[in-house]
Amino acid sequence: MKIAVFHGSPRKGNTYTATKIFLDESIKYENVKYSEFFLPTALPEFCTGCQLCLGNPRETCPHSQYVTPIYNAIIDADALIFTTPHYGACSMSGSMKNLLDHLDFFTLNVSPRKEIFSKKAFIITTAAGSTAAIKPIQKYLKNWGINRIYSLGFRMFTNKWGAMSESKQLKFEKRLKIAAYRFYKMPKKPPYLSTVFFYYISKFILKKYVGKGNYPYEYWEENGYFDKRPF
């Protein structure tokens, strides 16, 4: 199993520690390998909102030099991991949001990739209120058509993993190791109902509002998505 990991913070603190426990456990299982991308180093430019990637092939992104290796790793992986601390009592880190904005062309009504529909993903977050960081990432990934999305959020009231009581650290470690095993074992499942629904809505939108001769209608046609679901 190949895993592509996206670290939403350059700080090797709580989130990194939790992710490392998960990864160290994962590589105990047969054939698990992972590649890591540290944000914002791996993607140091902000999405400019030019929308080139939404109306043209993704290579037209002005930051394609950074997006291409990330894109290749995603396509090549069987599983994806997204990690971020929870910020501002409401969401993910800016770097993680920036990554997801650069990858918005994966969305079903733009240029979905057939490889995406068989992948599983895991989101790891730390800090109180972690659910608020998990939810928007989950939404992005569902919009891409990811087969199954799992998550773990760790409520902690310190910015140092080692400052937590030993029993709390052990409890978190145990949860991460069990989750890593389950994630590894989890087989591909039927698509989410929301994926099926979004596919039909996208097909309708592209036919009615985009039309022949225009991207991404042409992308859908070339890939045969109008005739057959890509999942």
Ligand SMILES: Cc1cc2nc3c(=O)[nH]c(=O)nc-3n(C[C@H](O)[C@H](O)[C@H](O)COP(=O)(O)O)c2cc1C
């Ligand atoms: C801009 C910013 C906003 C934050 N907002 C919250 C918050 O809403 N709730 C919380 O519990 N911690 C918050 N924190 C603290 C960190 O999210 C928390 O310590 C986290 O576990 C740090 O992860 P890291 O060690 O991987 O950087 C915030 C930190 C920063 C820098």
